[in-house]
């Protein structure tokens with residue numbers, strides 16, 4: 001009796017295993033076909049557990065429906081925890097140390113990389129990308145292979161992560177749908193939405209519905225926005241392969257990490273992954289499937305290639321999720337290099353093998369993700385053998401660190417060293433100790449965040465104090481000097497800004513980023529004799545560095561060397577033809593030369609790329625005034641000030657013009673605003689003049 005029961009149990013178990021392995025006929029399977037569209041959706045900063053189908057708090061009916069029609073992977077991982085490196089892995093099917101993009105700032109995907117868009121194009125698909133934020137601007141190399149690359153454009157003022165240019169998911173989706181609507185044939189579309197990235201401010205009604213959890217509100221909003229896009233795919237006459245994932249998650253305070261980029265815990269490393277086929281007139285009702293297999297971002301390229309029947313590069317480290325999934329266990333490499341590159345902290349690398357996760361830092365970590373998914377029990381001391389095995393697996397990747405000889409070409413390295421720089425990205429320490437471990441630096445991280453918050457609330461001297469505290473604790477932290485300098489600069493204290501950067505260079509040694517910023521401030525304050533040699537060196541080291549090229553151009557212009565200035569700006573525009581800042585600068589130089597036609601053309605090009613260019617409006621105002629079109633000039637200046645209340649040149653011109661035209665009542669608020677907000681260091685005489693006017697003097 002007992003034996004028979006046991007036997008029956010075994011039979012049932014085998015049957016269950018069989019169902020899991022070979023789906024029944026009404027269960028979803030992916031159908032390979034060269035004739036299908038591909039829709040890749042990346043949702044920035046979406047935690048692996050944020051969608052409702054993954055147990056999240058946000059209502060996400062559109063993506064839940066997609067998951068119910070396709071395959072939802074519960075154990076999917078990214079290889080990096082910041083936007084550009086992670087998207088580079090999704091797009092190339094390669095680990096960060098292979099494609100070379102190790103951080104957002106200072107990196108660009110090499111043109112030699114073969115991307116999904118290039119594969120799609122080779123195979124005859126029309127290719128369109130619609131991205132939601134500046135970190136994926138075309139200048140960073142992901143545009144290769146796309147017929148259409150619709151990005152936010154515009155200018156990212158170098159302000160060290162204080163703000164990103166971004167646009168709402170609905171705007172991105174509308175542009176993508178419009179493009180899809182005019183495609184006569186097969187297409188590959190990539191849609192990137194940025195909303196769940198901090199700061200969390202969902203639009204109505206999601207703001208009130210999720211008042212206590214605005215991050216979930218952003219997630220719900222994104223799902224709402226994507227509904228229309230998924231509908232477009234469903235109603236397409238051709239079948240569409242849809243892949244949804246995120247680039248990384250969000251700490252939301254767990255492990256002491258408010259956002260992402262410092263650690264690589266599951267909060268930020270694990271990502272959602274949904275694969276489904278929709279549309280093409282298919283009416284068959286299939287039920288979706290949930291897979292617990294270990295899957296990775298590098299598997300996305302081989303999966304699409306297999307389903308579209310493209311010939312894929314056999315040297316790719318990933319594997320197709322179809323057919324092979326659940327076969328031999330895979331190991332996934334990951335890293336978090338921002339702390340090393342921007343802060344001089346210890347580099348973080350690691351592997352996930354099966355359900356074991358090893359994090360290589362001065363204080364090593366080992367977690368059993370099956371038993372301890374929240375990573376609360378570090379098993380390194382308890383289980384040295386398991387640790388050794390994972391260390392060996394990590395070593396097998398042979399991943400070079402940024403700044404290693406392998407990470408930079410010999411040519412680049414030689415050029416940098418001949419100019420006195422240790423490395424283009426980060427000077428690497430010989431030894432990192434527990435004091436360099438990000439786990440032991442969470443309070444430094446918190447002060448950095450506080451600095452941003454205080455800056456945003458206008459408390460400049462408190463913000464500066466926060467960064468000084470960081471520098472006292474970590475004198476080698478480049479980012480702290482950059483931010484301290486920025487806060488001083490914005491507070492109208494250029495001498496202190498310059499001193500902060502000089503202090504940084506003394507502490508850290510020659511560094512492209514610090515010198516570029518210092519050169520910028522020196523140029524802006526007219527100290528061109530100091531600025532020019534410094535910026536000539538940084539632009540030789542990094543000939544595509546637009547911040548450095550623009551700064552050099554400004555320095556030349558201030559030194560009265562207009563042709564050299566224009567050459568520097570055109571070098572910036574060669575690297576990025578839509579560099580709004582460079583267009584504005586070209587316009588300004590032509591304006592100084594009284595070449596109004598050329599100036600106007602440059603300002604209009606700036607506005608083409610960024611309709612909200614305050615400097616372009618200010619420049620067009622000056623041209624109008626010079627040509628006697630006073631009302632036109634006033635309108636341009638008014639627009640310039642509306643866009644950027646800190647455009648003090650435009651504000652001065654506007655107030656001054658209205659006042660001298662006898663329009664005192666109109667002029668008054670602008671005069672007051674100028675007197676109250678313009679930095680004395682730059683506008684002392686003008687403030688004095690307005691004070692007298694307001695006092696009834698003239």
Ligand SMILES: [Zn+2]
Pocket residue numbers: 044045082083084247248
């Ligand atoms: Zn991101």
